[in-house]
Amino acid sequence: MIRSILMGLVAGQRGMTPLAAIAAAARRGTLPAGAPLQGLMAHPVIAGGAVALAAVEMAGDKMKTAPDRIVPIGLVVRSITSAYAGAALAPRGQRAAGAALAVVAALGASYVGWRLRCAAMGKYGQTPTGAVEDAAVLGSGLAVALTPR
Structure with missing residues (x-):
């Protein structure tokens, strides 16, 4: 479940x-067996x-007009993506808890990171x-997801 929480921090x-x-x-095969949408996420078009x-979000973040990460739509997006990622990284039978933990971590980290x-x-x-934030987030996200269970 630690991977779910860590991915929530990334989100x-x-x-x-x-x-x-x-x-x-998903493309590398380091997700837990039976992870939701594993086959879809491994498809080259979906993965691309x-x-x-992610690249567009990182580029857009540097613009003066970029909204704060704590605007409501940003928090909704973080909740959705962290819930999915948290579930995908959690062991079978603990996916709902992994999703919930990831969402809580994402919402808390949004405010701390914004400040x-x-x-x-x-x-x-x-x-x-x-x-600097992009490098830390990308490196952390890949380390969490690609580290075999």
Whole structure:
């Protein structure tokens, strides 16, 4: 269940990264047996689409017009993607709990990450702080998803 919680923390910072990480894990075969939508996420077109969504979100985050991660639609997206990723990473029979834990972690991390990013942007600017955050989120998301159970 720790993987579900950790992926929730990732979703709190970037809502689309969990989908890209789960797609990578599905293609590599590191998801738990019988993970939901495993075959679909392993399809090259779906996996590519998930990666593209994550990349667009990361690029958009650097724009001055980018909304805060704590706007309602952002929290809804984080809830949905973290729930799916949390369920996909949880062992069979614990998928509902994995989804719930991931959502709680994502929502909490959204607020903490937003406050930290706001503080850092005041000193270092939007683009540099976003790039550092992207690297940490992408690396963490892939490490969580690709590490075999």
